[in-house]
Amino acid sequence: MYLVDQSIQLIKDIVIRFPRRMVRLVQLLFTFRRFKQLDDRRFNMNWTDLYPCLDDNSKTTPFDQHYVYHPAWAARVLASTKPEYHVDISSILSFSTIVSAFVPVRYYDYRPADLQLPGMESGFSDLLNLPFETNSISSLSCMHTIEHVGLGRYGDKLDPQGDLKAIAELIRVLAPGGNLLFVTPIGKPKIAFNAHRVYGYSQIIEYFSPLVLQEFTLIPDEGGIISHADPSLVMKQQYGCGCFWFSKPMR
Numbered sequence: 137m138y139l140v141d142q143s144i145q146l147i148k149d150i151v152i153r154f155p156r157r158m159v160r161l162v163q164l165l166f167t168f169r170r171f172k173q174l175d176d177r178r179f180n181m182n183w184t185d186l187y188p189c190l191d192d193n194s195k196t197t198p199f200d201q202h203y204v205y206h207p208a209w210a211a212r213v214l215a216s217t218k219p220e221y222h223v224d225i226s227s228i229l230s231f232s233t234i235v236s237a238f239v240p241v242r243y244y245d246y247r248p249a250d251l252q253l254p255g256m257e258s259g260f261s262d263l264l265n266l267p268f269e270t271n272s273i274s275s276l277s278c279m280h281t282i283e284h285v286g287l288g289r290y291g292d293k294l295d296p297q298g299d300l301k302a303i304a305e306l307i308r309v310l311a312p313g314g315n316l317l318f319v320t321p322i323g324k325p326k327i328a329f330n331a332h333r334v335y336g337y338s339q340i341i342e343y344f345s346p347l348v349l350q351e352f353t354l355i356p357d358e359g360g361i362i363s364h365a366d367p368s369l370v371m372k373q374q375y376g377c378g379c380f381w382f383s384k385p386m387r
Contacts, residue, residue: 160190202377205361206279206319207231209353209379214239217315219275223268225261225306227279227319232256246290263302268309271384276310278302279319280377283332299333303343307384316347316382322354323373337370340380347382354378 168186175181207228214222214235221240224232229251232243236256243249244261251258261267263278263285284290286298295301310316321334328334341349354365355377362369370376 157190161188164188164190201355201360202280202321203228205355206377206379207234209361210277210279210317210319211235213315213317213351213381214275217275219315222275222277223273225263225266225276225278226281227277231277231279246292263305264298266305266309270308271311273309274311274314276306276314277317278306279317279379280321282318283320283335287327287330287332289330289332300343307344307347310347310382310384312384312386314384315350316344316384318344318380318382320378320380322370322376322378323357324371334375335378337367337378340378344380344382347384349380350383351381352378353381 164186168183172181207230210227210231211234215238219239221242222235223242223244226245229243229249232241233251233253233256235241236253240255242257242259243251244259244267246260246262248260249258263281282299282302285292285302286295288294292298306316306318318340320340321332322337322340323334325336325339326334337352351363352365352367354362354369354373356362356369357373357376370378
């Protein structure tokens with residue numbers, strides 16, 4: 137039913153947006169003509185170089201709540217914990233590249249990124265078999281990633297329990313007293329194959345036992361970001377974003 141609803145919404149968006157975009161394109165052509173009449177001739181300006189940006193004339197700047205707020209949340213945690221270095225597994229690249237200006241970052245991904253920045257290392261890792269010793273990493277993150285494991289989206293092997301195996305690896309390599317920043321879609325549990333899973337709050341707490349939850353922050357379907365959120369809000373979300381700060385107890 138979810139996929140049917142998504143397909144219907146996609147069709148509606150096409151039907152509604154196409155006429156609007158055609159109107160905007162015609163307006164752009166008239167705007168181009170007016171601008172050409174005002175041109176001070178400092179640049180070459182030809183029809184063949186048109187680069188239409190039809191959706192940018194808006195009253196506010198649009199953004200993806202999940203991918204703007206969760207790296208901002210994680211960066212603030214690192215600013216408070218001040219680790220000697222940080223290891224990130226497959227989170228959005230902008231997080232590691234920016235944070236590496238202040239904290240040395242070692243970034244690993246199933247599809248390695250050819251990044252060359254001071255304070256940052258990049259390499260390959262498979263979340264189902266992390267190349268680290270047990271109890272070895274004191275500052276670790278894996279954000280908006282686990283929900284994909286085992287669904288074949290990135291060429292990985294189909295495995296309904298791939299996410300659980302990856303979580304077990306994160307727990308294994310985290311050092312006693314260390315911090316893990318974990319982010320995933322949350323709401324009413326479901327699989328939107330082959331894109332992602334959506335988890336319930338209690339599922340995440342159970343899966344990451346015996347780690348201790350230090351903070352839970354929610355990015356709801358609508359609104360901004362809620363620090364120290366009430367877990368009861370999760371079941372009201374269809375595709376919320378849960379930001380979990382876990383720590384591993386000392387032996």
